[in-house]
Amino acid sequence: MDTTRHRHPTTDVSSDQDAELFWERHYRARRTWDARVNPLLAETAAPLRPGAALDLGCGAGGDAIWLARQSWHVTAVDISVTAVERVRERARELGIADRVATEQHDLARSFPAGRFDLVSAQYFHTPFPLLRSQVLRTAGQALRPGGLLLIVDHGSTAPWSWNQDPDLHHPTPTEIAAELDLDPAHWTVLRADMPHREATGPAGQTATVIDHILLIQRTAG
Template sequence: MSHDHEQESQPDYFEAPGWEERYAGDGEIWSGRPNPQLVAEAQHLAPGTALDVGCGEGGDVVWLARQGWTVTGADFSANGLARAARHAEQAGVADRTDWWQVDARTFEPDGREFDLVTTHFLHPPEAGMVDVTRRLAGVVAPGGHLLVVGHAPSEVFAHLDAAKARAMWHAEDLRPALPDDFEVLVCEDRPRTVEREGRTMDVEDATLLARRRA
């Protein structure tokens, strides 16, 4: 469920096998730093239980655990989860983390609830993020928060093929996914300056933060 540069020879990053292949090597894929909108919003919350869906190598999981959260990292890639577990061990927070191999598009909560449910840069195909957000809302505990962050459509991503472009979304697109007992706290496309391949560019993080009423 990715936004990577398209090449016909590349794996399909909308599906788990593509990410299994990407995470199969030895080199790190991501920086290990927490996503900026997670830091911006979660630093104000009292630690409790958290679920990070699409956790990849576990940068956000490690950061949350260091802030005192008990965190479940979820991803559909077993190789990604293995990397994340290793990083949590190296960071000394393995006792505050556990792991759940699951596809965000089809998972069932099975009675689980979390004080914070978060996902960053998850882009299922064909505008599938609305349904994913609805599923994520179903595992937020009363009084808990849902934080969903992704790439807003932009000319910066004009090189992507049509399928990847359709997978992007604005924060407002996700409002219909929220049940009636959720209060929207943030719903905006936040500008951010990033460095990629030696170039500085402006992007927007589609950011939805909502609280489930107790």
């Protein structure tokens, strides 16, 4: 199952649209809310001791809810008010509201406060201008010593993707790490690879896609 959440909109994107309005309309239009955890997050987090986690671009909340059910205390962040309200409501329904805090942020302008043991950025893509490396660098700075920053990106274009530009370059994990420019004396790359998997699109179609995985640990200060 492809659980890449709101980074695969099927709506046409106009350059003059406001990002917050675009994503708000996207989520209001969703009639189902059957979010699942992204498997690469589950694979990474399952062996860890639960602590404080930050879910950047939480979307439908599959990751945040899964983490909370594994005893993590999660801050779930999205640009869409509807998205964070529905995640909050789902957490209440499951009796885990005490482990899920939701915040609405346009990460181009603000970032949640706090220190975290895990920051997850799953398919953190948008059709709007965003200083993504700056946001992810701030996420790295928000880690406690020993904490992990997990970045999972698209490494290929799925047939159902909103961006079908044949010349689109998908930065490799090594390129992403270089863009973050985190001091190797304080952050260590634990994983940088590009696995293939079978994904399912919104209409049930399937395709082999590539993920770009970067896992960084804050080792000091």
